[in-house]
Amino acid sequence: MRRRLISSTLAVVLVVIGVFGLSLVIVESRTIRSSAQDGVDSEAVRLTGIVENRILAGESVDARGLDRQIADDRYAVVRVPGHPQVHLGKRPSGRVIASTQHGDHGESVTVEESRSTVSQEVGRTLLVILAVALLAVLAAVALAVLQARRLADPLTDLAETAERLGSGDPRPRHRRYGVPELDRIADVLDASAERIGRMLTAERRLAADASHQLRTPLTALSMRLEEIVATAQDEDAVKEEATIALGQVERLTDVVQRLLTNSRDPRSGSAVDFDLDEVIRQQVEEWRPAYQGERRSMVLSGARGLRAVGTPGAVAQVLATLIENSLMHGAGTVTLHTRVTGNQAVVEVTDDGPGVPPDLGPRVFERTVSGRNSTGLGLAVARDLAEADGGRLELLQQRPPVFALFLAQEIAPQPPRENVIA
Known part of the structure; x- marks a missing residue:
């Protein structure tokens, strides 16, 4: 493209220079010849006047008095009746430009100038025109190169940007080139890059959330299946454990559906009025074997009969x-305390562990933030799930740690309870 731009620009300039240069040469040649003829005519008129004045004054007309009146490159012949001819200057050879003027007393003056002088002047003019044309061509080439670079480099850059987008690098470059059409293309590519970047971020976030969120129900399901194997001789126990395992599978399916829904629109919750006590009881049953294996206990306390507005699967997650964070990073008894504040039901989870380090407290819900060599996604995803249905998840206290889940609550709770589950 760059070569075509330079070639086309240079062709246009050469055509313009050829047309106008040829016209200028013709005009200047005619002007020089006309000027030379006018000069010879003027010289003849001037000499005729001088000769006539001398005749009237009774002076002699000879070469000594007139040799200083003729230019060096011209030749003149003065003819006076009854007197010999007077020759002034050196007679030119070859073709000449001549002019003859006659006076009132019969005298005549002929002035000649060699055409080679005119040809030399035309040649000098032609050289000047050629030099100017050459400078114009060089300037045109330089401008063509600059213009080609101004147009070709942005196109190359835009092609590289499009290639980067296709290779999975959606970072916008925010480069502009001073050409409205090219800047418009750059705007479109940058907007597309931002959209692709958001899409890729959502996909990566979905993959990370899915891998993290599926780990918990899969762990619980694995524990249930292990208990089925351990109690295979007790038919009733096997049925009970199998039923619980099926519940885990259903919750796993719900988690997958929830993650897919959030990947499309994180605010598209499916909130309903549900029994919060049942969700808490289900979680206690799921995590009881793990806590028993660690010789730790779980305590339920606070208000009972609570109903909340939200998505049961998301709240359970x-x-x-x-609960899993308390199992992995906490110590001692884990307490799930329920209470009501205003029109919200609150579930607080605390343990006797060291809590959240002071430097991580304000950032504990940020993605990739973790002080215990974990992925740092769990609390961030949990907060997103809570906020999707209008709730919120907060860290009320760092040591000992107290995490609180706030949910909309519409039905009045029953009297408080306190149960210890080993």
Whole structure:
């Protein structure tokens, strides 16, 4: 493209220079010849006047008095009746430009100038025109190169940007080139890059969330299956464990559906009025074997008969994340305390562990933030799940740690309870 731009620009300039240069040469040649003829005519008129004045004054007309009146490159012949001819200057050879003027007393003056002088002047003019044309061509080439670079380099850059987008690098470059059409293309590519970047971020976030969120129900399902194997001789126990395992599978399916829904629109919750006590009881049953294996206990306290507005599967996943964090990073007894504040039901999860380090407290819900060599996704995903249905997840206290899940609550609770589950 660059070569075509330079060639086309140079062709246009050469055509323009050829047309106008040829016209200028013709005009200047005619002007020089006309000027030379006018000069010879003027010289003849001037000499005729001088000769006539001398005749009237009775002076002699000879070469001594007139040799200083003729230019060096011209030749003149003065003819006076009854007197010999007077020759002034050196007679030119070859073709000449001549002019003859006659006076009132019969005298005549002929002035000649060699055409080679005119040809030399035309040649000098032609050289000047050629030099100017050459400078114009060089300037045109330089401008063509600059213009080609101004147009070709942005196109190359835009092609590289499009190639980067196709290779999975959606970072916008925010480069502009001073050409409205090219800047418009750059705007479109940058907007597309931002959209692709958001899409890729959502996909990566979905993959990370899915891998993290599926780990908890899969762990619980694995524990249930292990218990089925351990109690295979007790038919009733096997049925009970199999039923619980099926519940885990259903919750796993719900988690997958929830993650897919959030990947499309993180605010498209499916909130309903549900029994919060049942969700808490389900989580306690799921995590009881793990806590028993660690010789730790779980305590339920606070208000009972609570109903909340939200997505049961999402709430269960949030509580599972908090309980799992207490199991992995906490110590001692884990307490799930329920209470009501205003029109909200609150579930607080705490343990006797060291809590959240002071430097991580304000950032504990940020993605990739973790002080215990974990992925740092659990609490961030849990907060997203809570906020999707209008709730919120907060760290109320760092030591000992107290995490609180706030949910909309419409039905009045029953009197408080306190149960210890080994």
